[in-house]
Amino acid sequence: MSDSYVSLVNGGLGGTVAKKLGLPRPGVLRRQTPDAPFAPGPVLVLGSPASADADAVAQLILTSDGGADLDIRRAAAGASARWGAVVVVLSDVEHPRDLAAPMLDLSGALRALAPGGRVVTISREATSSDTPSVAAARQGVDGALRSLAKELRAGATGNGIVLAGGVDLTAASVGAALRFFLSPRSAFVDGQLLTVSSVAGEAPGSWDRPLEGRVAVVTGAARGIGAAIARVLARDGARVVVVDVPAAGEALAALANEVRGTALQLDITAPDAGERIIDHAVSRHGGLDIVVHNAGITRDKLLANMSPEQWDSVLAVNIGAQLTINEALLASPAFTRSPRIVSLASTSGIAGNRGQTNYAASKGGVIGMVRATGPLLAGVGGTANAVAPGFIETEMTSRIPFATREVARRLNSLQQAGLPVDVAEAVAFLAGPAAGGINGEVLRVCGQNLVGA
Known part of the structure; x- marks a missing residue:
């Protein structure tokens, strides 16, 4: 279901009326298309004047696939074009006063940020072993980035990369996260800080098809977000097994044909679901490398009125099915080739939601x-991460009453709902070989929800 309000206020007459009346004007998000540029303008890299880390990040962007086509600059002086992105390197700050120069340089650059532009910070993780001043500076980046993301307009986003101890700027996952946040693939990811916890991972042979040679399974794939995930994984080179209940068999078969994969009709709550998934992937495709746990249901009710069946x-x-399937995966020699598990969580599981105690618990x-x-x-180079969608335009959300749906759409910094493809892009990023240093993390795809944590 499309958001007609966004289209209206970005049109000629509608935009003029909205501006005169002071109505919210959500920007049109810059999403991935076959001919989409990596950035809509030059990329500015900011840091302290003598920052070796900032110089290293500029070089990292230049040497990445496609980076040679970007205009990378280390100073804003004399620039006439609008910035496509600004990367603020704060990995060397040791005191809160060290934030002043780069953040105030960013202040000036923001006035020339292009619609759909990106701001990305790179900082280090604050730990209890740091001195108080170092911890204060590093944690300060978190608050500054999240606040900045709420100030951006015209579809621009702000996100951060956090380096854990022992991880330097040359780690493959740092480059992969930077690439994802700068690209159109992160359109509905806003106000998020993603930690790179190790140097594991390696750049793919091709950034256009980073999942080439990998076999992926997607549960709950017959429609909505699951179908979008299957399409994006296939676009990125994976051979895809789509899984759903027998009742969805017709739609599942059509999707399998579309992505040139195979279909498996299966109740994922069956005790042998994990073994059946592994057997199908190995017998039909020769292995199993990626499992995306997307299948899920809702049975919303106030807890005071909830039945045992609705809860159970x-x-x-x-969650129960995922745990059982994962036990089979962890025990299988077929799932040892730098495997990836990506599970669909929800912002309801982070901030809670009225009438969803069962769903939020799961x-x-x-x-x-x-x-x-x-x-x-x-130990086998694998990872398990979660993607937590916010309000996404799906068949399920289209059944929400109009007024409630409109409010839910606007309760984030981007003032609109996301699309299934936005979730799929985040899943594909975490499933890639270069994301091996990102493990046990939760990446929210919510446009930076304004309510709750």
């Missing part, structure tokens, strides 16, 4: 699960 069914599908459970599962996969 949601927990069984949304999605909060997903977050806990990936944090504990990630280390179990690290």
Whole structure:
């Protein structure tokens, strides 16, 4: 379902009326298309004047695939074009006063940020072993970035990369995260800080098809977000197994044909679901490398009125099935080739939502699960991460009453709903070989929700 309001206020007469009346004017988001430029203008890299880290980031962008076509600058002086992106390198700050120069340089650059532009900070993780001044400076980046993201307009976004101890700027996952946040693929990711916790991972042979040679399984794939994930994984080179219940068999078969994959009709709550998924992937495609746990249901009701069936069914599908399938994956020799697990969580599992105690418990459970599962996969170069969507335009959300739906669409910094493809792009990024240093993390695709945590 399209958001007609966004189209209206970005049109000629509608835009003029909205401006005169002071109505919200959400920007048109810059999403991935076959001919989309990597950035809509030059990329400015800011840092302290003598920052070796800032120089290294500028070089990192230049040497990445496609970077040679970008105009990378280390100073804003004399610039006439609008900035396509600004990268602020704060990895060397040791005191809150060190934030002043680069952040105030960013202040000036923001006035020339192009519509759909990107702001990305790179900083280091604050830990209890830091001196108080170092920890204050590093944690200060978090607050500054999240606040800045709420100030950006015209479809621009602000996100951050956080380096854990021992991770330097040359790590493959740092470059991959920077590429994702700068690109059109991160259109509905805003106000997020993603931690790179290790130097694991490697750049793909081709950034156009980073999943070439990989076999992926997507559950709940017959429609909506699941179908979008299957399409994006296939676009990026993966051979895809689409999984859904027998009742969705016709749609599932059509999708499998579309992505040139195979279909598996399966109730994921079955005790042998994991073994059946592995057997299908190995027998039909020769292996299994990526599992995307997308299948989920809702049975919304105030807790005071909730039945045992409503509680149990949601927990069984949304988290119980994932745990059972993961046990089979962890025990299988077929799932040892730098494997990736990506689970769909939800902002409801982070901030809660009225009438969704069962759903929020299941999605909060997903977050806990990936944090504990990630280390179990690290020994074979694997990762487990979660993507937490906010309000996404799907068949399910189209059934929400009009007024409630309109309010939900506007309650984020981008003032609009996301699309299934926005979730799919985040999943594909985390499933890629270069994201091996990102493990046990939750990446929100919510336009930076304004309500809750």
